[in-house]
Amino acid sequence: MKNEISFRISGQNGDGIFSSGEVFSKICSRSGLHVHGYRSYQSVIRGGHVNYSVRAANWDVAAPANYIDVLIALRPDSFIVDAPHMSDDGIILYDSKGFRIKPENVKVKEGVRVVDMPAVELAAQFSNLKIVANTVFLGAVVAIFNLDMSVFEKMLADNFASKGEEVVRVNVESARAGYNWAKENLEPLQLDITIDPNAEPKMFIGGNEALALGMLIGGLQFYAWYPMTPASPVGHFIAKYGELAGVVCKQMEDEINVSNSVVGAAVAGARAACATSGGGFALMTEAIGYASMVEAPVVYIEVARGGPSTGLPTKQEQGDLRQLLGASQGDYPRAIIAQTSVEDGIILGQEALNIAEKYQMPVIIASDLYMGEHFETIPEPDPEAIPIERGKLILDEVPEEMRPYKRYLVTEDGISPRTIPGVKYGQYDAGSDEHDEFGKLISDVRAGYPESIKIRIEQMNKRMRKMETLLKELPAPTAEGHPPEDADVLLVTWGSLLDITREARRELETQHGKRTAHLNIRYIEPFHSKEVKEILESYQKAGAKIILVENNYTGQMGQHIRMKTGFEIKDKYLRYDGETILPREITSAVLEILNR
Amino acid sequence: MVATQQNVQLFTQKDWKTDVAKPTWCPGCGDYGVLSATRKALVELQIDPTDTLVISGIGCSSNFPHFIGGYGIHSVHGRAAPNAVGAKLSNPDLTVIVAGGDGDGLGIGLGGFVHAARRNLDITYVIMDNQIYGLTTGQTSPTSLLGAKTKSTPYGNIERPINPISMALAAEATFVARTFSGDAKHFAEVMKRAIAHKGFAIVDALSPCVTFNKFNTYDYFRERVYKLEETDHDTSDLMAAFKKAYEWEFEDKVPIGVFYEVQRPTYEEQELAYKEFGNPVKRGPQRPPNLKKIIKDFY
Numbered sequence: 001m002k003n004e005i006s007f008r009i010s011g012q013n014g015d016g017i018f019s020s021g022e023v024f025s026k027i028c029s030r031s032g033l034h035v036h037g038y039r040s041y042q043s044v045i046r047g048g049h050v051n052y053s054v055r056a057a058n059w060d061v062a063a064p065a066n067y068i069d070v071l072i073a074l075r076p077d078s079f080i081v082d083a084p085h086m087s088d089d090g091i092i093l094y095d096s097k098g099f100r101i102k103p104e105n106v107k108v109k110e111g112v113r114v115v116d117m118p119a120v121e122l123a124a125q126f127s128n129l130k131i132v133a134n135t136v137f138l139g140a141v142v143a144i145f146n147l148d149m150s151v152f153e154k155m156l157a158d159n160f161a162s163k164g165e166e167v168v169r170v171n172v173e174s175a176r177a178g179y180n181w182a183k184e185n186l187e188p189l190q191l192d193i194t195i196d197p198n199a200e201p202k203m204f205i206g207g208n209e210a211l212a213l214g215m216l217i218g219g220l221q222f223y224a225w226y227p228m229t230p231a232s233p234v235g236h237f238i239a240k241y242g243e244l245a246g247v248v249c250k251q252m253e254d255e256i257n258v259s260n261s262v263v264g265a266a267v268a269g270a271r272a273a274c275a276t277s278g279g280g281f282a283l284m285t286e287a288i289g290y291a292s293m294v295e296a297p298v299v300y301i302e303v304a305r306g307g308p309s310t311g312l313p314t315k316q317e318q319g320d321l322r323q324l325l326g327a328s329q330g331d332y333p334r335a336i337i338a339q340t341s342v343e344d345g346i347i348l349g350q351e352a353l354n355i356a357e358k359y360q361m362p363v364i365i366a367s368d369l370y371m372g373e374h375f376e377t378i379p380e381p382d383p384e385a386i387p388i389e390r391g392k393l394i395l396d397e398v399p400e401e402m403r404p405y406k407r408y409l410v411t412e413d414g415i416s417p418r419t420i421p422g423v424k425y426g427q428y429d430a431g432s433d434e435h436d437e438f439g440k441l442i443s444d445v446r447a448g449y450p451e452s453i454k455i456r457i458e459q460m461n462k463r464m465r466k467m468e469t470l471l472k473e474l475p476a477p478t479a480e481g482h483p484p485e486d487a488d489v490l491l492v493t494w495g496s497l498l499d500i501t502r503e504a505r506r507e508l509e510t511q512h513g514k515r516t517a518h519l520n521i522r523y524i525e526p527f528h529s530k531e532v533k534e535i536l537e538s539y540q541k542a543g544a545k546i547i548l549v550e551n552n553y554t555g556q557m558g559q560h561i562r563m564k565t566g567f568e569i570k571d572k573y574l575r576y577d578g579e580t581i582l583p584r585e586i587t588s589a590v591l592e593i594l595n596r
Numbered sequence: 597m598v599a600t601q602q603n604v605q606l607f608t609q610k611d612w613k614t615d616v617a618k619p620t621w622c623p624g625c626g627d628y629g630v631l632s633a634t635r636k637a638l639v640e641l642q643i644d645p646t647d648t649l650v651i652s653g654i655g656c657s658s659n660f661p662h663f664i665g666g667y668g669i670h671s672v673h674g675r676a677a678p679n680a681v682g683a684k685l686s687n688p689d690l691t692v693i694v695a696g697g698d699g700d701g702l703g704i705g706l707g708g709f710v711h712a713a714r715r716n717l718d719i720t721y722v723i724m725d726n727q728i729y730g731l732t733t734g735q736t737s738p739t740s741l742l743g744a745k746t747k748s749t750p751y752g753n754i755e756r757p758i759n760p761i762s763m764a765l766a767a768e769a770t771f772v773a774r775t776f777s778g779d780a781k782h783f784a785e786v787m788k789r790a791i792a793h794k795g796f797a798i799v800d801a802l803s804p805c806v807t808f809n810k811f812n813t814y815d816y817f818r819e820r821v822y823k824l825e826e827t828d829h830d831t832s833d834l835m836a837a838f839k840k841a842y843e844w845e846f847e848d849k850v851p852i853g854v855f856y857e858v859q860r861p862t863y864e865e866q867e868l869a870y871k872e873f874g875n876p877v878k879r880g881p882q883r884p885p886n887l888k889k890i891i892k893d894f895y
Contacts, residue, residue, distance in 0.1 A: 026895070205894045213890065219881025222686045245884035246873030248685045253711040257678035260671060260708075264682030267669055268649065268690065269877040272682065290672045353881075380891060383883045390881075404615070420877065421649045421667040421683075421690055429661045429668030432654075441662060441670075445620050 001192040006065035010051035011074030021052025028056035032199025037375035062499035066584040076105040139178025148197040202377035212237035214349020221270035230369040231303040234275040259284035266296035269420030275301035289328030294430035297356035304368040315578030318551035336524040338366040338495030342376040358391035371496035397424035406437040414465030471526040481517035484542035494521035504586035533565035612665040626803030629777030637787035653700035657724035660695040674704030677712035687877035688864040694721040702738040713767035726805035734808035761841035764798040771797035824853030
């Protein structure tokens with residue numbers, strides 16, 4: 001018996017697919033289940049084909065489902081795009097009359113039950129809006145999964161409360177009509193799931209929103225952005241909620257100026273951040289080196305999508321790692337950290353702001369479309385769990401013994417005491433040219449003089465020392481799962497593949513008897529070269545197969561690891577088709593490599 | 597911030613000089629005039645250097661922040677305006693002055709210049725306009741005149757120049773002026789008005805390059821400039837300002853002074869984030885006070 005719910009609704013843009021998916025997600029969440037939601041969409045506003053997948057269980061689901069058990073197929077294309085992913089005994093609900101789906105459109109594999117449901121006709125009893133048919137369909141789905149109808153009704157009442165009692169009534173009655181129709185015409189699925197309609201619901205939020213919320217909790221003061229899929233939800237969240245919390249949210253004219261405005265904000269003393277995707281990040285890069293040179297604390301978020309160039313704007317890829325690593329000219333200190341889960345967004349949003357300010361350097365957050373645009377139930381964040389750490393920041397006047405003030409004082413840890421405009425005796429010029437301890441340029445009339453050469457070396461060493469200081473603070477990665485002497489395979493991934501790979505490991509362990517281990521990289525720069533090398537070598541020596549899994553063509557993290565450790569991971573499963581990797585796909589790839 | 601004690605000189609020229617660096621401009625460079633006039637205006641307005649941020653991009657003139665007191669940002673090429681936008685929005689109590697060249701602001705940085713202007717933040721932007729790229733040793737700039745012979749246009753420039761005044765007017769700046777670094781008194785007066793103006797003020801500062809621009813010299817300007825203050829020009833009339841903006845092009849006369857001045861709500865006055873919690877930098881980072889309300893939307 002299945003111990004999870006796997007549901008999808010698909011149709012055109014404008015059909016209300018995402019809101020229906022979200023409603024069903026929240027029904028599951030309010031029934032005491034863990035929920036994973038993922039929407040697939042296209043770069044068009046009307047038409048096109050979109051879907052929303054929901055997976056829910058009593059256990060901590062954190063990856064997309066391998067197969068769909070129940071599909072609401074609103075449009076003919078649902079049978080082309082979504083039906084092939086049905087489980088062998090899955091159910092497809094559609095409305096041939098209401099959505100003009102011809103019999104020749106209805107193509108499914110053997111075993112899948114196809115149910116023609118008059119959803120539009122049932123909805124028409126209560127409303128002349130076609131979109132109400134979605135509520136009828138969802139009522140039927142609630143019946144099929146044996147969920148509690150009262151939870152759905154409460155959900156509708158909450159959702160439409162602002163639109164008045166009549167709208168609530170229409171939706172509740174439509175939902176009941178669908179529910180009753182399914183009870184009369186369909187056998188519910190037999191599932192091994194415990195439903196608790198009185199459960200305390202969990203927070204249900206997307207990866208981008210969690211990161212934005214994390215930054216708000218982390219004391220963000222200035223956020224700049226320019227719209228770009230799939231990073232825009234970060235900006236939408238801060239525009240909507242941040243402004244009411246005292247955060248200035250500014251949509252700029254382009255990413256070059258986004259990237260520079262956050263440096264201006266940071267020098268002025270604000271906790272500043274911005275987010276974009278690959279193409280926008282390309283425009284931002286000059287200012288990232290500039291931020292590092294003037295030692296301004298800024299958080300840059302890059303939510304990758306399929307490249308190169310405009311590429312696949314609404315599709316998944318981890319293809320921008322080399323761009324993050326190679327951003328901006330010269331050697332300069334910066335941190336690059338990957339978001340590894342929705343819940344991690346809450347932590348990373350705060351951690352990144354703290355690292356940026358303590359180390360007075362840019363922090364780049366590496367996310368991707370799947371990471372940012374999938375939703376999960378997470379525990380409500382504790383706003384006091386992570387302290388706001390501002391590092392060596394002088395906010396009163398500069399003490400006498402520190403005058404005249406040296407903004408770029410050479411120190412052992414590389415971090416100099418920082419002032420911001422408004423602080424007495426703390427004036428300095430934040431200059432992008434090489435400078436001395438006071439911030440005075442050594443790049444023009446002083447260039448080439450022995451004293452300037454000495455200063456250049458001292459300042460470069462001082463800045464780069466921050467990378468060593470930071471590395472000591474960051475927790476080293478560890479491999480989870482079986483220890484080296486007891487493992488068949490070590491999977492190596494980074495960022496968003498954490499939970500999908502964990503689930504693949506469960507499949508490999510429980511269904512295929514393989515002993516697995518997993519190393520997922522979160523801190524990319526500075527990099528724990530020594531520890532990563534030790535992990536890889538220990539598994540190799542013990543005879544375990546080491547397999548790199550990445551969502552790109554060249555295995556960019558594999559290259560990074562090799563550059564940092566000299567260790568080459570030869571076996572790879574690389575995917576660059578734009579789709580999120582499913583657990584079962586990793587499982588098959590691993591089995592295939594192990595059986596070679 | 598403007599000091600309140602009218603009769604006491606809290607801040608003097610000394611406060612606006614800096615021990616850190618001496619100007620590195622060529623002897624006779626127009627930028628010296630910009631520097632001394634700006635200092636004079638700041639002293640006369642009794643502005644506190646501690647609360648002042650002078651921001652530039654890259655170029656000869658963009659070394660400006662190093663030569664004047666107060667806090668400074670010497671950013672990257674063409675990005676003075678967005679740096680100023682971020683700084684001012686984070687701490688709206690700062691006096692923010694942008695100083696940079698015509699290439700920096702009207703060439704590579706034109707987008708930022710236009711958008712900063714239309715936001716009407718309370719910022720003063722001085723274009724140190726020498727109609728040439730100096731630091732890169734003499735190429736054509738966006739304000740180089742038609743026919744200008746430079747290293748990149750050895751046979752003469754065939755592009756029409758950007759008109760900084762009409763560009764500023766079209767970009768919705770609320771204070772638009774031009775002055776000439778050969779006239780120290782006029783310069784200081786215009787700067788004073790620009791800094792005192794509440795909103796985005798643009799000053800096109802004619803600042804001859806004595807090394808690479810042999811055409812737009814001090815003498816060239818002395819023969820052509822006249823003061824708008826001495827005419828009946830109405831600074832509240834946008835169309836009259838546009839007309840004056842084109843006099844240099846069509847009549848070979850160079851009006852200096854205030855072309856246009858209007859009071860409109862500044863961006864800061866309308867920024868929602870300050871309403872309840874005040875100046876973000878002065879207040880410091882805080883946990884979102886409305887956290888419960890935000891989280892409620894995600895159940």
